[in-house]
Amino acid sequence: xxxxxxxxxxxxxxxxxxxxxLLALALTGCADRIRETLxxxxxxxxxxxxxxxxxxxxxxxxxxxxxxxxxxxxRFSFDPFQSVxxxxxxxxRGRLEGESTRTVPGANGVTIRFVGTxxxxxxxxxxxDGTVSSGRCAWTxxxxxx
Numbered sequence: 001x002x003x004x005x006x007x008x009x010x011x012x013x014x015x016x017x018x019x020x021x022l023l024a025l026a027l028t029g030c031a032d033r034i035r036e037t038l039x040x041x042x043x044x045x046x047x048x049x050x051x052x053x054x055x056x057x058x059x060x061x062x063x064x065x066x067x068x069x070x071x072x073x074x075r076f077s078f079d080p081f082q083s084v085x086x087x088x089x090x091x092x093r094g095r096l097e098g099e100s101t102r103t104v105p106g107a108n109g110v111t112i113r114f115v116g117t118x119x120x121x122x123x124x125x126x127x128x129d130g131t132v133s134s135g136r137c138a139w140t141x142x143x144x145x146x
Contacts, residue, residue: 061137
């Protein structure tokens with residue numbers, strides 16, 4: 001019996017394998033991360049996601065939470081209190097505005113509002129800064145791509 005020696009690929013084949021591996025990673029979910037990195041987090045395409053602290057300004061307005069926002073198509077959906085309330089709104093010229101009213105038995109309803117701006121500093125990552133307000137309570141918001 002004749003033994004066949006296993007042949008190692010040459011340098012050109014190794015480069016092709018590396019290129020194909022990177023392409024496969026990009027096609028299987030890393031493309032969003034690559035796009036966010038290349039565009040410094042200012043991607044406003046459908047499904048762009050932002051997250052950050054939602055901090056109460058008053059003593060009786062609850063604890064700090066992490067808010068989640070999805071932007072796209074000139075609209076946004078913002079969950080400031082981790083799946084308790086969703087605020088839908090519009091984005092125009094870097095300004096975000098929206099509100100949600102929840103029906104409360106025996107009352108007129110409770111409205112929660114978000115007003116914010118998209119900030120794109122030259123020396124840092126983009127941010128969405130704003131305020132959530134409802135009744136006597138308010139919360140400061142600072143969201144970043146992620």
